Structures are given as structure tokens and as C-alpha cells.
Amino acid sequence: MIDRRIELLEDEGVVFECNVDVGRQLRLKDLWRRHDALVVAIGSRVPRQIEVPGAGLAGVHPAMDYLYGRNRWVARQEGRPARDTGAEISAAGKRVVVVGGGDTGMDCVSNAIREGAADVLLLDVYPELPASGRDANTPWPLPPKRTPSTYALEEGGHREWAAQVTEIIGRDGRVAGVHGRRVEGTSSRDLRAVPGSEFDHEADLVLVAIGFNHPEHEGLIEALALDLDGRGNVKAPVYATRTEAIFACGDARIGQSLVVTAIAEGRRCARVVDRFLGGTGVARPVSAEAMFAFEDGDPHSLRHQAETAGTVTVGDAFWSGPRDAETER
Template sequence: MGKATGFMEIKREEAVERDPIERLKDWKEYSAPFSDEVMSRQGARCMDCGTPFCHIGMEIGGATSGCPVYNLIPEWNDLVYKGKWKEALERLLKTNNFPEFTGRVCPAPCEGSCTVAISDPAVAIKNIEQAIIDKGFENGWITPRIPEERTGKKIAIIGSGPAGMASADQLNQAGHSVTVYERADRAGGLLMYGIPNMKLEKDVVQRRIDLLQQEGVEFILNTEVGKDISAEALKEQYDSVIVCTGAQKQRNLVIEGREADGVHFAMDYLTTATQSLLDSNFEDNNYIDAKGKDVIVIGGGDTGADCIATALRQGANSVTQFGKHPQLPLARTSDNMWPEYPQVFALEYAHKEAKAKYGEDIRQYCIQTKKFVADENGKLIELHTVEMKKTRDENGMFVYEEVPGTEKVWPAHLVLIAIGFEGPEQPLLKEFGINIVNRRAEAEYGKFTTNVDGVFAAGDARRGQSLIVWAINEGREVAYAVDEYLMGTTALPTVASM
């Protein structure tokens, strides 16, 4: 374990962030790395609990609690405390294929269930995880692992997001020949185009893709299965197919004026911004621009926050974020007890930037958008809202009611809809003939088999919109299932066995 009295003597230190106003001038990551000395102190706060709830990896109250890939958190915390970074890296990579991603963009359910967090701030698990993997790359400890033997089996994976890449990594190491199909012009899925550069710089994503290629994984880009190549052709050419397309169908806001010029899906906005940044540093003008506009983001989640940060960097005149729910409390309430994920108020990186620029929190709570209004040329000029009140009905269920007299008109030239995803896009599933339940591919967790022989499904395409760490979990687990299907047995680990 770390220092026996570590959590009593050492306070949690937050990640160092660049000045909010200064970082708005570029698209680089907003955080800066901790020093080895700070990381050692933070590792010392871990008590190696008898039951380490930090990696229970389960859902409680509809939210994830603990690490779904069951990272060996107490072990590598102790090794960092002792300065044994290479050994810490070895333990980290036993369970997590891509710590450089989770260490940057995972919401850290491990910290919410940290035992220290019962009465004190949690161990800085996420920051330590990122520090370990970054040091591994910096020191050249991470090198291509090329399988010595090949099985002769061929596997096609549709989608190059975290689930697709995790399954590709595992199956390639098992000796199979793996080909990943991606319809975009760069691999990485939402890691590449759905998460802005200031949260996850794209050379970090490309570095991992390059490593997978060196190890033998083939990526075929600009190729959409169902259009550029048929499902039948894949089934004929490969011994197994895994569908890891994610949950990319965005939830729409079907109200009056939705067709106005200036109303966009959040992911379309984020994707075009990142693609233009990577292609030409915005010189191609092939993106949705917020410059000089009054911007409203509808949706209070991470995607909405990413839209805020992007609009600020583009030079928006104003940015406002609408949320359906009331403001979260400053501390856990009696119905959100440890080890559940803490539903408490926080300022995300984007909100800190907006507050620094505008002098106040830009979030509006319990707001419902009623309609969009365009001018005679069809361009968006305003948005109408009403406040909502959250109450319980006669059955004890929460319902929202409009508050009379709270109608308001907001100037708006750009509205970004960030209210979640409905599931995977349906045409691909239908082309394979995969059974669809609740708009998702029907495939039992642990087996991942669909009704089509040799075709598996994993990640958000199977479970619906979720966390990157669950995608990695499912990518690892489906690899185990596919290897066993092809070979009759498997030496790959399951997540639960770790």
C-alpha cells in the first residue's frame, strides 16, 4: 500500500490547468502534467483497501461506479509512490489497452467509489493513470508487440473507436489477422473527431493507431460498410465480423423552426471543427463557425461542454448552455451515497473558460426550448424557452411541468443540440440481418453473439451511449468471445478474471 498515514497527512492536489483566458487562444490540451514528486505524494494517499471499491466496475443507481476494466489501481498507486514507474506501467497495461485515452477523458468513476472519498477528497487516480502511460511513451518503454505466430484466421472489425481498437488489439495479440474498417478519413472514431483537441490532442490518438499498425492491425479508411463494401462480402472474406460502430444516431429536438439555418447537431459541429483543424488549421473554412454569434448549447452533458469550449475558441459573441435538470448540489445527498457516482456540482474545463471570459457561469437550469425563429431568409435569429419545475407525480415518479409566466426570448444565431444519442445507425445492422432491440444490436453481454453466425457486436452499438471505459471493457470481452469461437479455446483474459 501507499504510506500508512498518507490520506491523513497528504491533501489531494488537482491537475495543473493552463490559465483559462490564455488557453482560449489555442487548441492545445488545457491541462499540464504533474511532476514525479507530486505523483508520488498522490499515490501515497491510496490505502490498498481490503475491498478496493475503486475497481468494482458496476452500475448503481443508473450510473457507473468503479472502474469497468477493473484497473489494478492500488497496485500501481503504490508503485508510483515508490518511484517504480515501469512496474506501474506493466500493471496498468494488464487491464487497460489505452490508458492515454481514459487518463484524459474518462469521468473517473473509480474516484467516485474511492474509499478515501467517503470523508475526504478521492485519490487522484485519473491523473496518476495518465502520468504512468505518458511516462511509458516518453521513456520508450512502449514498443510494438508483434505476435510470433499467426493463426490464419481473419477478422473484420467495423468501427475504429475505443471498442473496435480494443478488440483489434486483443485479437491481434492472439495471432489473428485483424482488419478495421472506418468510414471516416482518419481512424479513432469519436476519439478522433468527437472529442475536441483541447481535451485529447490527436497526435495522442494517432500514436496509438500507428502502434497498432506496427503490430499488424490493418486500418481501411474512407470505407463505409453497406455502401463501399457489402455485409455479405465481409462475411465471405473473414472468419468473423465484429460490429463496433458506436451509438452515432444523434437525438433530435423536433420542435417548431428546427429547419432554421443555424440549428445543428453538436457532433456535426465538433466533427467539422476538429477535421478542419487537422486538415488546414481552419484555413479551408469547412466547418461551422461560431465567430461573432450568440450561441446556445442545448444539453448539459460532456458533449455540450465540448461545444462551449469550441465556440469560445472560435470567438463567439456569447455562449449559453441550457440544461433540463436543476443545478446539482454541492455535496452528495442522502439518495446519492458512496460508492455511487457523485452527482454533485462541478465546473468543467469549458465552464471555467466561459466564466473567465464572461464573468459568470453560463449554465441555465430547468429550461425547455419551445421553438426556433428564423428571419425572412431562413437564418436563425432567436430561440423561445420556458422554465420547468421538477416534481413527483401521484406514482412517485419525477415529472417536469412548465412554470407559467417564465417564457423568454433569447437572441441566437447558432444552436447546438447536444441531448444525447439514440443508438447505432440502423442501416448497417439491417444489412447484416442483426436483430435490433431498443434500437441496439441484440447481443448478450459476455457472449456478444448476434443472431447471425460469426457476427458479433460490442461497445455502444450493443449497449447504447456509454463511457469510453465501458467501450474498452466490451472490446476486450468480445475479443475473448471471438477467439474462443474461432479456436475452440482462448488464452485471452476476460476483464472479470483480472
């Protein structure tokens, strides 16, 4: 699915240059020679650190360091080029503890299970939400919060709720386990320890997935001398930075968020850039012909799709077989 979306973008004229570190491998003056505007959309990749004793032990890693390595491994298995760092983290045969119950933590669980971890435990500092109905923290008319189901725990592993790590236990300089306690509260600002609730869990690998602070400042941001806000994000109140022709959007501008927010950020930023380049900032209606090919009744190829400002105008659909009353339906 991702490959198909990339093909659609390439059909629209987008050029992808991979394995390029802008500011290091690609000089900025070369970039400016080829383009009239620059959008910084590098995400928020600097991880939050777990500030407990033992956090610096060998075998304790930020979650993304592990996931980047797994992505490269998958790419190599599929015969695609992938940088070999020579120091990729492996969960195979290990007792794994994942700290953090968000999407990144779930990705760590599923990858560790698929890699053949001996045991996987996910510790979520927040309490379990009801599967139905309401709770006192979300009265009507607020939308009720739910504990979402996740593919990761369906593959294996175990999750413990309201569990806070207070120490990472080491032996001979390497992680040997985690020490923690149960907590009460609904946010990181009001967590309260439950007396007598301490626990220990053995671990050979601890993956920390508790969020991200801000984008990486080294490299591109420093080379462009961009201003930063109080949280370390690129300062661009209306997508334009203080430097002419340089814009920012997404997590690099607002901090870590959801993919739907990133999509909205990209669209709004595109309008600002279009106006800067002399356009109107409003996409013109586009008509497109949708081409589907079918196998056993399932569509598997969409040749082209036009989407502008939330409006899609699609021409007549063409089918791989002759039209008849059945296909019309």
C-alpha cells in the same frame, strides 16, 4: 497521446483503414474474403431530435454535425487528410445556444469559443448539483452526485441550469433565438414547469446535444440484415448476433454510454470472438519490456506495454541515460 496509442495497437498487428464506408465503398463479400469474424462497433450516431416548434429552421443542427466539421478542420490545419464536405457549420462571429449539458454539449461550447463565437450559452435542463455534501436525492450509502468542473466553461461561455427550450424562434426561415422556461425535477420523466419563468435568448446558431437514439441502420446494418432490439440497437445479447460470425459491442449494442463502458464491452466481445475462433477466451499472461525516453525528467515515449485481463506484467525499465542511484529512485 491518441497517436501514441494507435502506434501501440499497430505494433500489436492491428491494421487501420480510414475513410472507408463498409457496405458502400467496401463490399461485404470482399470483407468476408479476408476475415473469419466481423465485429460491429460503429457507435450510436443517430441524434435525438428536439421536438419543439422551429426545430427545422436553418441554423439548427445536431451537435455532432458541427463537431465532425471541427475535427476535419483541425486535421487540415495539421496537414492531415480530411474529407471536405463543402458544408461545414461555423460558429465564428455568431451567437450560439447549445441545448444539452453533457460532454457533447461541452465540446460544442469549447469549439465555438475557439472558433470566435460572439456569445455562447449552454442550457442544461437539470438543476445544479451541490459542490460538496449531500442532497436529498443521494442519501447514504449512495455516492453523492456532484456538478463536475469542465474545461469548456473555463474557456468562456455561460451555463444556465434547469432551463428547458420550448420553442426555437425564426425569422425569414432562419433561427433568431430560443424561447424557454425554468423547470424543476431530477430526471426527464418528472420535470415540472416553474410558472412565470419563461425567457428568450437571441441566437444565430443552435446546436442540439441531447443524446443519441441508436446506431445508423443505413449501410452496414441493413446490408448485414442484423436484428434490432426495441430501441433500435443491434440485437446481440451475449455479443453474438443471430448471424454466424457476426458480433456487436459498445454503443451499437447497448446504446449511448461512456467510454469506459465501451472499453469493457470491447474486451468482453473479444473473449467471445476468441472462443468462436477456437481459442479459450482467456488472454495468456504477456511479459513486455517498457522503454522510456526522458526529457527534463518527463517520460514522453513508451515503446511497448502489455495488458491482459486487468494484469500487466512489465519487465525491467530501460532509461536513456546510465543507471545510478538517482535514476534508480
